[in-house]
Amino acid sequence: MAKLQKDDLEGIIQRHRESSRDWIAVGMGSCGLAAGADAVYRALEDGARERGLEIDVRRTGCLGACHAEPLVEVQVEGVPKTLYGHVSAEWVDLILDSHVQLKRVVSRLAVPEIAERLTTCNDREQPEPGHQYKIVTRNCGAIDPESLEEYIASGGYQALRRCLSELTPDQVISEVERSGLRGRGGAGFPTGVKWRLTREAQGAEKFVVCNGDEGDPGAYMDRSVLEGDPFSVIEGMTIAAYAIGASEGFLYIRAEYPLAVARIESAIRSAKLAGLLGKNILGSEFSLNLEVRLGAGAFVCGEETALIASIEGKRGTPRPRPPYPSVSGLWGGPTCINNVETLANLPPIVSKGADWFRSIGTEKSPGTKVFALTGKVRRPGLVEIPMGTPLRTVVEEIGGGPLPGRKIKAVQTGGPSGGVIPANLLDTPVTYEDLAALGSMMGSGGMIVMDDQDSIVDITRFYLGFCVEESCGKCAPCRIGGRQMLTILERLSEGRGTPEDLEQLRQISKTMQAASLCGLGKSAPNPVLSTLRYFPEEYERAIAPAKANA
Numbered sequence: 001m002a003k004l005q006k007d008d009l010e011g012i013i014q015r016h017r018e019s020s021r022d023w024i025a026v027g028m029g030s031c032g033l034a035a036g037a038d039a040v041y042r043a044l045e046d047g048a049r050e051r052g053l054e055i056d057v058r059r060t061g062c063l064g065a066c067h068a069e070p071l072v073e074v075q076v077e078g079v080p081k082t083l084y085g086h087v088s089a090e091w092v093d094l095i096l097d098s099h100v101q102l103k104r105v106v107s108r109l110a111v112p113e114i115a116e117r118l119t120t121c122n123d124r125e126q127p128e129p130g131h132q133y134k135i136v137t138r139n140c141g142a143i144d145p146e147s148l149e150e151y152i153a154s155g156g157y158q159a160l161r162r163c164l165s166e167l168t169p170d171q172v173i174s175e176v177e178r179s180g181l182r183g184r185g186g187a188g189f190p191t192g193v194k195w196r197l198t199r200e201a202q203g204a205e206k207f208v209v210c211n212g213d214e215g216d217p218g219a220y221m222d223r224s225v226l227e228g229d230p231f232s233v234i235e236g237m238t239i240a241a242y243a244i245g246a247s248e249g250f251l252y253i254r255a256e257y258p259l260a261v262a263r264i265e266s267a268i269r270s271a272k273l274a275g276l277l278g279k280n281i282l283g284s285e286f287s288l289n290l291e292v293r294l295g296a297g298a299f300v301c302g303e304e305t306a307l308i309a310s311i312e313g314k315r316g317t318p319r320p321r322p323p324y325p326s327v328s329g330l331w332g333g334p335t336c337i338n339n340v341e342t343l344a345n346l347p348p349i350v351s352k353g354a355d356w357f358r359s360i361g362t363e364k365s366p367g368t369k370v371f372a373l374t375g376k377v378r379r380p381g382l383v384e385i386p387m388g389t390p391l392r393t394v395v396e397e398i399g400g401g402p403l404p405g406r407k408i409k410a411v412q413t414g415g416p417s418g419g420v421i422p423a424n425l426l427d428t429p430v431t432y433e434d435l436a437a438l439g440s441m442m443g444s445g446g447m448i449v450m451d452d453q454d455s456i457v458d459i460t461r462f463y464l465g466f467c468v469e470e471s472c473g474k475c476a477p478c479r480i481g482g483r484q485m486l487t488i489l490e491r492l493s494e495g496r497g498t499p500e501d502l503e504q505l506r507q508i509s510k511t512m513q514a515a516s517l518c519g520l521g522k523s524a525p526n527p528v529l530s531t532l533r534y535f536p537e538e539y540e541r542a543i544a545p546a547k548a549n550a
Helices: 008-019 030-034 037-051 089-101 148-153 158-166 169-179 191-200 221-228 230-244 258-273 304-311 340-352 354-358 391-398 432-437 456-470 476-493 499-515 519-523 526-534 536-541
Strands: 023-027 056-060 072-075 082-084 118-120 132-134 207-212 248-254 289-295 335-339 368-375 381-386 408-413 420-422 446-451
Touching (some): 030 037, 030 221, 030 258, 037 056, 082 089, 158 230, 169 191, 169 230, 169 340, 169 354, 191 335, 207 221, 207 230, 207 304, 207 340, 221 230, 221 258, 230 258, 248 258, 248 304, 289 304, 335 340, 340 354, 381 391, 408 456, 420 456, 456 476, 456 526, 499 519, 499 526, 526 536
Parallel strands (some): 118 132, 207 248, 368 446
Antiparallel strands (some): 072 082, 368 381, 408 446
């Protein structure tokens, strides 16, 4: 694609509309590929060619319903758009012959319970009650993640064009501030405030960084966006760079995400060729270079200062703050770090306006949140819901409820250092404030469901063990306190605990929260404190009988 000017985007959209025809989309994120989507894609291509069908067979990213992979969505004129699940290469002939040629839906393969509860911001301005509403994942499963033209045709780069044509950097920051967007990486810090601090900081060179170091067990929100809609992250970074005055940027992605890395690198190459990165973007005076940096899988490198050290080639350990990265970050320059989900929110916010975004969710937690719903639930997968949606809606309606014959015991939000929420509190709305009040947190978006077969003490030991293993060891409260608590939990899980163990867990937890250097140490005690609060009877049962009666 030749270098684009601002007015070229409309031409691409019009050309795409005129050439659009029937299509079949195959979800080819990591989950789909692991389930055999590549063989399904090849069979569909071969079958369509053999039948002489004029239909596009597309590769797309994750459609979200990971439990039903491989997923195939079919759009043929005269037939309702249909999502098929658990498709194998053997079912391809039936889909092509019945749905495409005879225009009859193959009911036994269709999964309407998934498709009917999905709406996107590309199709509707407002969410429907109880439904998923896709802003961040609006294009995941809908476009070819390696096609810049498809991204532009879906509305991509309209936000950047508006920034470069109509808005000053300060006006862009004001729009993001008005939207109320909060960082989706865990802490929930206001995005616009972070941008303004970076813009106002003194420095000859400023940097923008995408934090794609997703390390929570069972979490794959950022990976799915990088795989399914990499251009939205690049456009979001470009808008952020324009707003704060940066000309260099880095995407820090863990090396365990090879497909995400490959697709983001492909998207960067395409954007450079089209003049959407590099010198004089869209014919403006604004320039930006982006590079990918691979992380080695250290959980602590999700913390901003540890991530900065890793990009600089140093050991990934946190440093005391202040100064904050917005003042002194990469190589001492002012640096703005946003996570993948935060960046993917930006193009719709700038295109549709802050008022639109604020109309979704709640006053203090506007917008949507993406969760990786996993654990003891019928329909695990990637979900995106308006803030304020009750946990029960996510688990029981979108997730399908507990496995046959089982009962939900608890839900953990916020990853390994999030809190464990009991089943009787599932009517709690998903907001930063409500989850914090329960002793949990939003985190980056892990949501793990436990049922009545799970031991709370064992689950807590697992989460704390992960945090101990991933501690960088730099500060004593985390290094020593975490190990002490893990030793106690191991003893309790074996039924050898003492009454004093429970009070020790509380005291060490409070010390870690108060004195640890970074967020890992401060939040690691959350599972311990929340389970002691909501499931005391399980800890009491873990105390050795002789010691309990002493």
